[in-house]
Amino acid sequence: MLTQVAIIGAGPAGLLLGQLLSRAGIDNVIIEHRSLDHVLSRIRAGVLEQGMVDLLREAGVADRLGREGLVHDGVGLAFGGALHRVDLKALTGGNTVTVYGQTEVTQDLVAAREALGRPTLYEAEDVALHDIDSECPRVTFRIGGEARELRCDVIAGCDGFHGISRRAIPESALTCFERVYPFGWLGLLVDRPPAAHELVYAHHERGFALCSMRSAERSRYYVQVPQDERVEAWSDEAFFAELRRRLPAEVAAAVVDGPSIEKSIAPLRSFVAEPMRFGRLFLAGDAAHIVPPTGAKGLNLAASDIRYLHDALREHFLDHSQAGLNGYSARALARVWKAERFSWWMTGLLHRFPERNAFEQRMQQAELDYLFSSQAAMAAMAENYVGLPY
Template sequence: MRTTVGIIGAGPAGLLLARLLHDAGIDSVVLESRDRTYVEHRQRAGILEQGTVDVLREVGAGARMDGEGLRHDGIELRFAKQRHRVDFPALAGGRSVMVYAQTEVCKDLIALQLAEGGPLLFEAEALAVEDADSDRPRVRFRHEGREDVLECDYVVGCDGFWGVARKAIPARLTQVFERTYPFAWLGILADVPPSHDELVYARHDRGFALLSMRSPSVSRLYLQVPEGTDADSWSDDAIWAELERRFETADDWRLARGPITQKSVTPMRSYVHEPMRYGRLFLAGDAAHIVPPTGAKGLNLAVGDVVTFARALTYAKEKGSAELLDAYSETCLRRVWQAERFSYDMTSLLHRAPDATAFEDRLQLARLERISSSRAAETDLAEAYTGFPFG
């Protein structure tokens, strides 16, 4: 099998890249190790930055998002029983975010790819990327019980942290930066309308809490818990009682309870692999970087990566210059490190470390007071939350 761009992974990054390349007249093949049902139902991020929303519209994948997604023009910071709303459009040049689950993004992009795009092979397990430093890289993969080879001009690894793409880069050429946090998120889905119409980020002496949503009738909520927590060790009543404590306000706001349909625990870590390119192999998304979920950056960073690659390859096709392809890693990493910085700032601002001192508690409150009283500090948060420019 032969193509211009071999894409490993049919998450939102790989699927969006295939669509961007299709629109630029560049052929591709997408290899996905899981079946279609799994890809369309795996629960992941649900906050889309303004730039992600714009690019989905541009490639024709915005209709259902615009009809069913929830546009949010701000978030609420909650601390010391106070409530402070951050107004995104007023602070970030009119930008906002969209609540629209990654599962739905994948469904939309899969439908487009199968209707109009190049080959999308489910249950096609990538085994290795070979000859990445040559002008004819190859992806060995297994599909329908037999091994095959995809010969490419370029390979883009959108296959996540545990995928094979990153392993093709020699260890002697790489540098890894990472941090593991001593806490995790216990997340629930509940069949109850959200208790607030925008996300609520709560800092409490007992730990962080987040009020989010999947739809007007389904709430998504999170509690900071110790690293290694078993989700089943928390009863439904204990979860609701703890959420009520951490979201408590000085006014008459109340948290609505409902049946919990799903529980899971998400570990918290930061990770960056440099470089993001080796020869004609390019890494995108979790294959190259991971952020704690506090800043809602994971999916959006992956989108930025593939937009950068598609622009660079289109430029090479039209201008005959590899200048932008050569700059891919450096270009992406500028945005990645700003997202890492913001995600770290949000995490350290709102979570209480197990060994936190009274001094550190006061610093957190002082930082939150600064955001709620300074337009400059508030603007920095709003600009980062709604998204850093692509490229």
């Protein structure tokens, strides 16, 4: 098999890159080791920055997003028993965020790819990358026991933190930066209306909590738990009781219980691998970086990587210029590190860190107090939350 771009991974990053390349007339094949059903069933967050919404429109996959997405002009922060609001739209000159689940984004991208008739090879086993530092890289894999080989000009590694793409780069060629946090998020998905019409982030002495949503009828709630906590230890009743303890009274009263349709614990880490290119292999999304979910940046960072990589590939194939490919890693990492900083700051601001002493706890409280006493501080938070420009 021959193609111009081999895309490893059929998550949102790989699918979005494939959609943009296909619309530009650049041939591409996606290779995914999971089944289509598994890809479509993965439940992830879905707070989309303005830039990502615009990019999905450019890709021609925003019709349902426009009908069903929930546009949020602000976000709530709760501490000291009181709820405060950050007016994102007013503080950023009109920018907003849109709540639209990552599962929905994936479904829209899969449908668009099928409509274009572009190939996605699911349930690929023993995927391996070869000759990535040459001008003729290859991908080998097996489907249904049959050995196959895909020859290409460029490989895009969009297969996540645990995928094979980053591991194909020699360790000596990568520098990795990591912070693992001493807690996780216990999340519960329930088919009940949200407790508030905007997201509410809560700082509490018992730990962080978040009231989020996937739609007007489906809510997603989180509470901070120790790193070694087990999801089996939490009944739905225990979860909702703990959630309410950490929320201001008016928000807690609006939480509607219901049987969970999904419950899991997500560990928190910050991670960056530099550079995001080795030879003809280009990393994008979680393959290159991870952020704690506090700042809602994971999916959005993947989208900005794809924006930069798509631009670079267009220059390469259509304009016969190497400038974009040569500058991709530096361009993407400049935005990655700013998002890492914001997610790290939000995590430090809102969570309870067991190792913090009394002085550090007071500094955390002072930071929260300052945020809502300074228009400049709130504007800086709002600018980062809605997403820095590409």
